[in-house]
Amino acid sequence: MASITKVPTGWRARYRTPDGQSRSRTFTRKVDAERHLAGVEHSKLAGAFADPVFGRRTFGSWWEAWRSTRVDLRPSTIARDESYARNHIIPKLGAVPLASIDRTMLRQWVAEMSAKGLAPATVVKTVQLTSKALAAAADERLIARNPAERLPLPRVEVEEMRFLTPPDVATLAGSIDPRYRVWALTAAYSGLRFGELAGLRRGRVDLMRRRLDVFEIVVEVRGKHYVGPPKTRAGKRAVPIPSFMVDELAAWTAGKEPDELVFPAPEGGPLRASGFRRRVWQPAVETAGVAPLRPHDLRHTAVALWIAAGASAKEIAVWAGHSSVATVLDRYGHLLPGQEDRVTDALEAMFRAAAPAPTASVVELR
Numbered sequence: 001m002a003s004i005t006k007v008p009t010g011w012r013a014r015y016r017t018p019d020g021q022s023r024s025r026t027f028t029r030k031v032d033a034e035r036h037l038a039g040v041e042h043s044k045l046a047g048a049f050a051d052p053v054f055g056r057r058t059f060g061s062w063w064e065a066w067r068s069t070r071v072d073l074r075p076s077t078i079a080r081d082e083s084y085a086r087n088h089i090i091p092k093l094g095a096v097p098l099a100s101i102d103r104t105m106l107r108q109w110v111a112e113m114s115a116k117g118l119a120p121a122t123v124v125k126t127v128q129l130t131s132k133a134l135a136a137a138a139d140e141r142l143i144a145r146n147p148a149e150r151l152p153l154p155r156v157e158v159e160e161m162r163f164l165t166p167p168d169v170a171t172l173a174g175s176i177d178p179r180y181r182v183w184a185l186t187a188a189y190s191g192l193r194f195g196e197l198a199g200l201r202r203g204r205v206d207l208m209r210r211r212l213d214v215f216e217i218v219v220e221v222r223g224k225h226y227v228g229p230p231k232t233r234a235g236k237r238a239v240p241i242p243s244f245m246v247d248e249l250a251a252w253t254a255g256k257e258p259d260e261l262v263f264p265a266p267e268g269g270p271l272r273a274s275g276f277r278r279r280v281w282q283p284a285v286e287t288a289g290v291a292p293l294r295p296h297d298l299r300h301t302a303v304a305l306w307i308a309a310g311a312s313a314k315e316i317a318v319w320a321g322h323s324s325v326a327t328v329l330d331r332y333g334h335l336l337p338g339q340e341d342r343v344t345d346a347l348e349a350m351f352r353a354a355a356p357a358p359t360a361s362v363v364e365l366r
Contacts, residue, residue, distance in 0.1 A: 002037045004030065013037050018044055043144060057142060059101060059133070060094030066136050074231060075221040081129055088113065088126045098137055103147045106130075110153060120154040127153055161300035161331060164188065168290055169301065176284035182252045183263045184284075184298065186212075190239050191302030191320050194295050195219050198270045199227060203258030207246050211238045214321065218270040225270050234323040303328070 002015040007026060013033040014024040027033040063085065073081075092109055093101065106127070113123045131148035138146045164172065169188045173181050187197060195217040204213040214237050219226050230236050241249070253262055265271050277295065285291045299320070306316050317325045 002041065004033045004037065015040050056097050056099065058094065059096050059098055060090055062098060062137055062142065063090065063094070063133055066133050074219065074228065075224075075226045076219045079221045084122075084126050084129050088118075088122075089130055093130070098134075098143050101134065101143075101147055103151065106148055106151055110151065114154055120156045124153050124156055127151060161304070162293060162297045163301040163304040164290060164293070164297070166305070168288070169298075172284060172288040172290055172293075175288040177280050179266065180263070180280055180284075182248050185245060185248055186241075186263075187295065187298035188301045189245050189305065190241055191299045191306075192239065193217070193299060193321075194271075194273055194276075196230070196235075197263055198261075198273075200262045201258065202253050202256040202260050202262055205249055205253060205262060206238075207250055209238075210243065210246050211240050213238050220270075220273055225272075227270075230321065232321070232323055234318075235321040237318060237321050239319050300331075303331075 002013070005012050005014070010026050010028045011030045011033040012024050012026045013036050014022065015037060016022055025033075025036060027036065067081070067085075070078075096105075110123060110127060113126065114120070118126075127148060131146060131151070134143070134148050135146040137143050169185070172188075173184045176184050183197060186192065187194075190212055192200065192212065192214065196214050199216045199218040200212065200214075201216075204215060206213060214230060214235065216227055217230055217235075219228075249262070256262070261270060263271060273295075281295055282291075285293045303316055303320055306319065311319075313325045313328045317323075317328045320328065322328055
């Protein structure tokens with residue numbers, strides 16, 4: 001049963017936790033002690049009580065325990081999250097007791113990261129990861145609630161994607177190491193990600209149906225390759241390719257067994273993204289005059305070409321492996337240069353077809 005008693009330092013509020021443990025806290029004013037007990041009783045009735053003893057645990061200690069329980073994460077995701085924790089989260093919150101982390105502290109932290117020049121996307125991902133850890137702490141009743149829930153975050157502006165025109169693609173393919181010419185064409189006309197191309201096997205190249213079947217990818221984490229399924233269900237897909245790519249791939253894969261990689265590294269095994277960018281990609285984009293350009297921009301190129309060819313947003317979402325059509329509209333809602341004429345010409349034709357035929361009167365001349 002809760003009680004309040006006068007002590008030399010103020011007013012002591014004493015209560016019992018749901019499991020019968022005695023807890024107390026001293027306040028300068030009696031009204032504050034009464035409010036505290038009222039809040040404790042309310043949280044107990046609502047099933048949201050968090051024992052303050054558990055809240056003394058530091059965030060760093062909880063992080064280590066929590067991250068070891070996360071399952072079904074890809075190695076690349078684990079490495080990414082560890083990087084955010086090591087560089088941004090633990091230095092700020094590691095030594096702070098869980099119960100001492102409040103929204104004011106977190107809002108100040110967000111402002112500090114933004115003031116240091118961190119990209120909005122980095123700030124958002126850092127706070128999202130922190131929020132997941134605090135939500136788990138709340139679920140375990142270590143804290144009453146997640147203070148990072150719905151925390152105001154900087155706006156992440158959607159940048160217009162960089163892409164090439166077909167002549168640019170041809171120039172790049174002609175400038176790159178000949179061993180990767182077909183790789184460049186495939187990337188630009190299929191939209192496969194680097195890891196999807198690295199994991200593509202001959203048996204997944206369906207020349208009869210003119211498509212590439214994406215069922216496994218290769219990711220590189222700390223110099224080691226991991227092979228597994230795509231990250232999302234939408235990532236498993238069939239991607240159409242034009243006839244000229246069928247011819248290119250038929251010649252490139254001639255003699256390969258079904259389980260052989262289509263684009264292996266020169267020494268065998270999957271391509272390494274880091275070495276590829278440095279040794280193959282950067283010299284090629286400089287020679288082709290299309291710098292700055294990332295390998296991932298060939299994926300954007302494929303989507304831009306699909307848009308120019310008249311593909312629907314739904315088709316593009318499926319082929320690109322996006323779970324939502326909204327992603328396509330947000331990221332790729334643009335046309336290739338000059339394609340706006342196709343739209344305006346079509347509108348012109350609609351107007352003329354709907355306009356009434358001109359009428360005229362015949363007047364006899366004298």
